[in-house]
Amino acid sequence: MASGKMILYWGSGSAPCWRPMLVLAEKGLSDKCTSKRLEFSKGQHKGTDILAINPRGQLPAFQDGDVVVNESGAICMYLEEKYSDDSNRLLPQNVNERAEVYQRMFETSNIISNVQEPIVRYRYRTKTEDLDHGYLKEKTVKAKEELDRWNTILKGKDYLCGGKFTMADVFFYPYLALFVRSGAKLADQPELERYYETVSKRPSVQATWPPHWKEGPGPGTLSDL
Amino acid sequence: MASGKMILYWGSGSAPCWRPMLVLAEKGLSDKCTSKRLEFSKGQHKGTDILAINPRGQLPAFQDGDVVVNESGAICMYLEEKYSDDSNRLLPQNVNERAEVYQRMFETSNIISNVQEPIVRYRYRTKTEDLDHGYLKEKTVKAKEELDRWNTILKGKDYLCGGKFTMADVFFYPYLALFVRSGAKLADQPELERYYETVSKRPSVQATWPPHWKEGPGPGTLSDL
Numbered sequence: 075m076a077s078g079k080m081i082l083y084w085g086s087g088s089a090p091c092w093r094p095m096l097v098l099a100e101k102g103l104s105d106k107c108t109s110k111r112l113e114f115s116k117g118q119h120k121g122t123d124i125l126a127i128n129p130r131g132q133l134p135a136f137q138d139g140d141v142v143v144n145e146s147g148a149i150c151m152y153l154e155e156k157y158s159d160d161s162n163r164l165l166p167q168n169v170n171e172r173a174e175v176y177q178r179m180f181e182t183s184n185i186i187s188n189v190q191e192p193i194v195r196y197r198y199r200t201k202t203e204d205l206d207h208g209y210l211k212e213k214t215v216k217a218k219e220e221l222d223r224w225n226t227i228l229k230g231k232d233y234l235c236g237g238k239f240t241m242a243d244v245f246f247y248p249y250l251a252l253f254v255r256s257g258a259k260l261a262d263q264p265e266l267e268r269y270y271e272t273v274s275k276r277p278s279v280q281a282t283w284p285p286h287w288k289e290g291p292g293p294g295t296l297s298d299l
Numbered sequence: 300m301a302s303g304k305m306i307l308y309w310g311s312g313s314a315p316c317w318r319p320m321l322v323l324a325e326k327g328l329s330d331k332c333t334s335k336r337l338e339f340s341k342g343q344h345k346g347t348d349i350l351a352i353n354p355r356g357q358l359p360a361f362q363d364g365d366v367v368v369n370e371s372g373a374i375c376m377y378l379e380e381k382y383s384d385d386s387n388r389l390l391p392q393n394v395n396e397r398a399e400v401y402q403r404m405f406e407t408s409n410i411i412s413n414v415q416e417p418i419v420r421y422r423y424r425t426k427t428e429d430l431d432h433g434y435l436k437e438k439t440v441k442a443k444e445e446l447d448r449w450n451t452i453l454k455g456k457d458y459l460c461g462g463k464f465t466m467a468d469v470f471f472y473p474y475l476a477l478f479v480r481s482g483a484k485l486a487d488q489p490e491l492e493r494y495y496e497t498v499s500k501r502p503s504v505q506a507t508w509p510p511h512w513k514e515g516p517g518p519g520t521l522s523d524l
Contacts, residue, residue: 143398145405152398173368173377180370
């Protein structure tokens with residue numbers, strides 16, 4: 075089924091890296107793709123082998139024969155279009171239904187700009203004594219509003235776009251799992267909590283769970299959520 | 300050709316709003332879509348008509364009969380998949396060529412995180428006397444690196460993915476035009492400058508040029524680029 079030698083370079087705990095791993099697992103392609111885990115802490119994502127295919131020195135980086143694709147969303151779309159059959163599609167064939175999936179896929183950029191960047195990344199890159207607590211308080215309010223929106227979207231639905239796991243879930247879930255790992259309790263977002271529990275049990279998710287998350291607890295940067 | 304009553308709500312000078320307008324123009328659909336220009340400065344994007352279809356109160360907001368799509372990328376994908384014929388496709392039919400277009404589409408998120416957010420948006424929301432010039436200097440270096448990357452991508456190509464205007468250009472160009480409007484001179488990025496001049500002359504771009512940009516000069520927030 076594969077068109078060439080498939081290689082995915084990834085780092086443990088990176089939400090963007092987790093996305094194509096989920097697509098590969100959902101399609102039964104994990105064994106056909108060489109998986110190369112790199113260590114961000116050792117700067118391996120800036121190595122010459124990565125820079126040769128991804129000048130940004132970022133993961134995921136992906137190659138399938140002569141085709142190089144690096145952006146997580148683009149890798150997912152490529153895998154979907156190249157390797158789907160009727161048993162494993164992550165995008166509906168009906169154009170109107172597919173529009174809803176695209177809506178949620180692109181809408182995940184809001185959880186990055188409202189939760190990931192202003193709190194998780196900010197706390198990661200700032201020394202404890204330099205933290206601006208006024209800023210954090212303000213951003214925490216916005217982050218809660220963001221999670222509330224997704225809670226509303228999930229009302230009455232198993233997955234983001236209805237009864238089926240789709241590419242929208244592939245884009246969204248890795249960040250949700252990262253937020254829970256970072257201490258978010260989802261106590262005020264029961265639909266989101268239920269969704270988290272359901273998707274977390276999925277075989278593709280279990281098979282691709284970030285290895286280093288199994289070794290110890292997360293950093294607690296979202297414990298106010 | 301249209302499946303229902305098409306309406307696009309947009310604001311002048313918003314790069315996300317410009318994207319679906321470009322797709323409509325490229326496909327000769329502009330006349331089939333009711334265009335409602337709203338004023339951000341008057342808070343019209345938070346009006347009840349917008350909130351009814353987009354709970355985020357953001358533009359663009361779009362409706363085609365019963366189909367509601369709001370995220371700019373999702374609207375573009377919907378229009379492409381619903382209304383393309385052999386004369387006006389913005390995504391190549393070959394899956395490997397399409398992967399390159401997806402790569403550049405998703406890669407535009409980097410110009411938002413490296414140029415738009417840290418400089419244009421930061422200067423817009425910060426009082427002149429509160430500006431952190433050390434921060435701005437550091438971000439300006441990263442912004443230049445970002446523009447350099449796109450300059451490299453464009454070497455020997457008319458458009459981002461080769462000889463044809465594609466969805467990658469739809470995603471990228473409105474931000475580039477916003478940067479030039481904001482004072483970026485592109486003196487160190489000759490390929491990007493050439494590309495800017497070429498795409499700016501395109502009939503679809505001319506027909507959708509932000510109306511208020513014709514009334515006076517931009518804010519100069521990127522004059523160090």
